[in-house]
Amino acid sequence: MTAETILSVRGLCTDFSGDRGNVRVLDDVSFDVGRGRIVGVVGESGSGKSMTALSLMGLVPQPQGRVSARSITLDGRDITRLGPAGMRGIRGRDIAMVFQEPMTSLNPVRRVWEQVGEPLAIHHGLGRRAIRARVLEMFELVGIPEPQTRLDAYPHQLSGGLRQRAMIAMGLICEPKLLIADEPTTALDVTTQSQILHLMRDLRDRVGTSIILITHDLGIIAEMCDEVNVMYAGQLVEQADVFSLFETPSHPYTRGLLASIPRATEPRAGRRMPSIPGMVPNLARLPPGCRFNPRCGAAMPVCLQRDPVLTGIAPGHAARCWLHSPNGDRT
Amino acid sequence: MSRSSDLTDAPEALEEASFLRDTLRAFRRNRMAMLGLGFVLLLVLGAIFAPWISPHDPYRVALDEQLLPASTTYWLGTDNFGRDVLTRILYGARISLVVGIVPSLISLSIGTMMGILSGYLGGRTDFVIMRLADMMIAFPSLLLAMVVMYTLGANLLNIFLALALVGWASVARVVRSQTLALREKEFIEAARANGTARVTVMLRHIFPNVIPTLIVLFTLAIPEAIMWESSLSFLGVGVQPPEASWGLLVAKGKEYMFQAPTVAIAPGVAILLTVLAFNFIGDGLRDALDPSMKD
Numbered sequence A: 001m002t003a004e005t006i007l008s009v010r011g012l013c014t015d016f017s018g019d020r021g022n023v024r025v026l027d028d029v030s031f032d033v034g035r036g037r038i039v040g041v042v043g044e045s046g047s048g049k050s051m052t053a054l055s056l057m058g059l060v061p062q063p064q065g066r067v068s069a070r071s072i073t074l075d076g077r078d079i080t081r082l083g084p085a086g087m088r089g090i091r092g093r094d095i096a097m098v099f100q101e102p103m104t105s106l107n108p109v110r111r112v113w114e115q116v117g118e119p120l121a122i123h124h125g126l127g128r129r130a131i132r133a134r135v136l137e138m139f140e141l142v143g144i145p146e147p148q149t150r151l152d153a154y155p156h157q158l159s160g161g162l163r164q165r166a167m168i169a170m171g172l173i174c175e176p177k178l179l180i181a182d183e184p185t186t187a188l189d190v191t192t193q194s195q196i197l198h199l200m201r202d203l204r205d206r207v208g209t210s211i212i213l214i215t216h217d218l219g220i221i222a223e224m225c226d227e228v229n230v231m232y233a234g235q236l237v238e239q240a241d242v243f244s245l246f247e248t249p250s251h252p253y254t255r256g257l258l259a260s261i262p263r264a265t266e267p268r269a270g271r272r273m274p275s276i277p278g279m280v281p282n283l284a285r286l287p288p289g290c291r292f293n294p295r296c297g298a299a300m301p302v303c304l305q306r307d308p309v310l311t312g313i314a315p316g317h318a319a320r321c322w323l324h325s326p327n328g329d330r331t
Numbered sequence B: 001m002s003r004s005s006d007l008t009d010a011p012e013a014l015e016e017a018s019f020l021r022d023t024l025r026a027f028r029r030n031r032m033a034m035l036g037l038g039f040v041l042l043l044v045l046g047a048i049f050a051p052w053i054s055p056h057d058p059y060r061v062a063l064d065e066q067l068l069p070a071s072t073t074y075w076l077g078t079d080n081f082g083r084d085v086l087t088r089i090l091y092g093a094r095i096s097l098v099v100g101i102v103p104s105l106i107s108l109s110i111g112t113m114m115g116i117l118s119g120y121l122g123g124r125t126d127f128v129i130m131r132l133a134d135m136m137i138a139f140p141s142l143l144l145a146m147v148v149m150y151t152l153g154a155n156l157l158n159i160f161l162a163l164a165l166v167g168w169a170s171v172a173r174v175v176r177s178q179t180l181a182l183r184e185k186e187f188i189e190a191a192r193a194n195g196t197a198r199v200t201v202m203l204r205h206i207f208p209n210v211i212p213t214l215i216v217l218f219t220l221a222i223p224e225a226i227m228w229e230s231s232l233s234f235l236g237v238g239v240q241p242p243e244a245s246w247g248l249l250v251a252k253g254k255e256y257m258f259q260a261p262t263v264a265i266a267p268g269v270a271i272l273l274t275v276l277a278f279n280f281i282g283d284g285l286r287d288a289l290d291p292s293m294k295d
Helices: A049-057 A084-090 A112-116 A118-124 A128-141 A147-151 A160-172 A190-207 A218-224 A242-247 A252-259 A301-305 B002-007 B019-028 B031-048 B085-121 B123-138 B141-152 B156-183 B186-193 B198-234 B246-256 B262-289
Strands: A005-018 A021-034 A038-042 A065-068 A071-074 A095-098 A178-182 A210-215 A227-232 A235-241 A310-314 A317-320
Touching: A005 A049, A005 A210, A021 A038, A021 A049, A021 A210, A021 A227, A021 A235, A038 A049, A038 A190, A038 A218, A049 A095, A049 A178, A049 A210, A095 A160, A095 B186, A112 A118, A112 A128, A112 A147, A112 A160, A118 A128, A128 A147, A128 A160, A160 A178, A160 A190, A190 A210, A190 A218, A210 A218, A218 A242, A227 A242, A227 A252, A235 A242, A235 A252, B019 B031, B019 B262, B031 B085, B031 B262, B085 B123, B085 B156, B085 B198, B085 B246, B085 B262, B123 B141, B123 B156, B141 B156, B141 B198, B156 B198, B186 B198, B198 B246, B198 B262, B246 B262
Parallel strands: A038 A210, A038 A227, A095 A178, A178 A210
Antiparallel strands: A005 A021, A005 A065, A005 A071, A227 A235, A235 A317, A310 A317
């Protein structure tokens, strides 16, 4: 990775223990986020995208969930050894998060400015007046029209797009090193969606915050991200910069995802939209060998026996597939 | 505070709108609520200034004036000792109002605290608090209250104690279930993602969302407490005659139901109207506090 790495995750594993034993929902996830970069995490529902975010934030439900990692380095500091209080000090100040549902991410009985400014009260101990002034600045920054009149609004008085802008303002108010956006536009309509995405990219340029963008929409990835991590069933299956990923997708899953994007230019009279057959396996009953083998068109005998490892294909491009593994039996 | 230094001449947009002012304005617009508030205020004034309002002595026994019907001297007639019923209702309001409100507040406060702690923290805390509440609910509450009154003596303070002891468990249960639902909301997760401490999440995020429920519980608890007090008084461990409380007045008056119905019915109506008034106030407050009902 480049000289300035803001976040470096190595060997992140998250387990959930329930009545029927242990389920590993994240398996050996490692990736880097450079300063000022937008890194995408993409995958189907249940692939572990959101769990990655929650694990980084230390918000995995306790006591069922257990997070372990060889190291998670945030701006040169290993945060795996921080206790709950230490993580509280980091959340909202160094890493902030924007959630999927702007309609429910704001407390309905509190005024918007109080909530947006809460991180300032927590991490910097600012007084109400100072917080209010700062929130006003942030509202202007995130392009909320008539920011003065919106300060005292209650969440229900704002549209979905405005609420998501307010959430982004809340995420950025302490100027965090890293913003994790978990499907920030899924609940918004298409025009609002593109506004919010432009806003996020614009803010990245102006504030310099790195962004982890979690989405299932490859269109958003193509438009927004510098690097991409493709996840499947709790593992990273492909890692690449955005150009390599779209030009030479190397994992059959990535290829399948790319093939499933509907294209308006293609005439496809009467043809079904292509999709990947099957669905994400139950993490408690994973198939033997490669986790993707039941759905993979290119599955080989070795795929049914042994789990491939993430293997470099080109500089900055890796895939977890026997097709690219020198040790794979190419039969 | 460093950021605020350059904001000394801040525009008036930085003046925050007052939540209290908004709430009061919304409350004032609610006619039934204002009516209820008016009635309760009138009652409170009547109770405080009873000695100056009423020309009669609530304790003077006049055996030659027993069970008189309503007249211009005795507006609601007299009871079996010849005491003016209206005067005794006014004096009774002192005890009944206090007994209605104070223990309800106590049990509501304890119950809310326990419920939020139990629901939000979960685990062992939840287990301990809920088993404690189960014990309270499983034990015959009248018996429990009577034990308290017997051992500690029949006075007002002990009535508060007994009623709070009996009342908090059900409040805790309701608040806990609300907290469990709220805990899964995304805004709680968002608050945690901001680094909000658990105590702050409970106070700033959970508690305000429980308030509407608390108000409903409060308006229900007041009549219940008044009833409890009358039960205890009726059983002889509550307010002691010749002191008057509404429950006691109804209990004693019911023996003369056929000769002088007003003796029992008048304090009963007083209870009814008070309960109704508190319900209107509660409804008004709930609506006024709900942000989505304003403007």
